[in-house]
Amino acid sequence: MSLWEELEQWKTYNWVELSHTIDNNSPYWGGLPEGSIELGKVVFDYDEEILSCRIQTFKFAGQFGTHIDFPVHFTPGLAAADDWGPYDLALPLVVVDVSAKVAENPEYAVTLEDIEAHESAHGRIPQGCFVALRTDWSKKWPDNDALNNFDEEGGEHAPGWSMEVLKFLYEERGIYANGHESIDTDASVLAAQAGDLACERYVLSNGHVQVELMDNLDKLPPTGAVIFVAWPRVAGATGMPVRAWAVFK
Numbered sequence: 001m002s003l004w005e006e007l008e009q010w011k012t013y014n015w016v017e018l019s020h021t022i023d024n025n026s027p028y029w030g031g032l033p034e035g036s037i038e039l040g041k042v043v044f045d046y047d048e049e050i051l052s053c054r055i056q057t058f059k060f061a062g063q064f065g066t067h068i069d070f071p072v073h074f075t076p077g078l079a080a081a082d083d084w085g086p087y088d089l090a091l092p093l094v095v096v097d098v099s100a101k102v103a104e105n106p107e108y109a110v111t112l113e114d115i116e117a118h119e120s121a122h123g124r125i126p127q128g129c130f131v132a133l134r135t136d137w138s139k140k141w142p143d144n145d146a147l148n149n150f151d152e153e154g155g156e157h158a159p160g161w162s163m164e165v166l167k168f169l170y171e172e173r174g175i176y177a178n179g180h181e182s183i184d185t186d187a188s189v190l191a192a193q194a195g196d197l198a199c200e201r202y203v204l205s206n207g208h209v210q211v212e213l214m215d216n217l218d219k220l221p222p223t224g225a226v227i228f229v230a231w232p233r234v235a236g237a238t239g240m241p242v243r244a245w246a247v248f249k
Helices: 003-010 099-104 112-122 144-148 163-172 188-194 198-205
Strands: 014-017 038-044 055-059 067-069 090-097 130-134 177-180 209-212 225-230 239-241 243-248
Touching: 067 198, 090 112, 112 163, 163 198, 188 198, 198 209
Parallel strands: 090 130, 130 177, 177 209
Antiparallel strands: 014 243, 038 055, 067 209, 067 239, 090 225, 225 243
């Protein structure tokens, strides 16, 4: 079978968008300076005498919308956006579902027991895969206050990863990358206790990548899908908005 025939076969499968649509009102990390986001500014328009067409400029932080973080994001000198090949983020996808627990506790941090339960039901998490944490937090998009789940003092209360689980997945299962639906990697309660985004620092400082603010994980099977993540090839970029999607039979 030629690749063209295989493509036609693939198009009969299920394709799921994993990225949020972004605009000038989309949520982003509150620490960014004012004016960091300016999408779609028209700098050449249809009524120009030289050539009737529209050209826009797009100003955004690398960590905006559904995005990928590279190791250099936290550690100078480590790998950046242009250090990954075109097929590096085409990976088997595993979805670990803790959405029911998050519904009861919005600060829920995934545990080893959750991973054990997943593997008991769906088999061992394979080496070299992408593991996404389903919390259904993406349903809060594009409400920035809801995504951060601020309390009266401005504290954040959102679910996420725990260090024990990330270390297990990377060091015992040998996964390639991870992703989640919330703004930060770390569950808010753990970040507050550590005074740092220790889980994100662990992932990136060890040369791995992650995708944040993923969408539609509830539309995917626990195993069997393939994820594709694409981004602009900008030299030295610490992060980039992505178009991510998954395919499954």
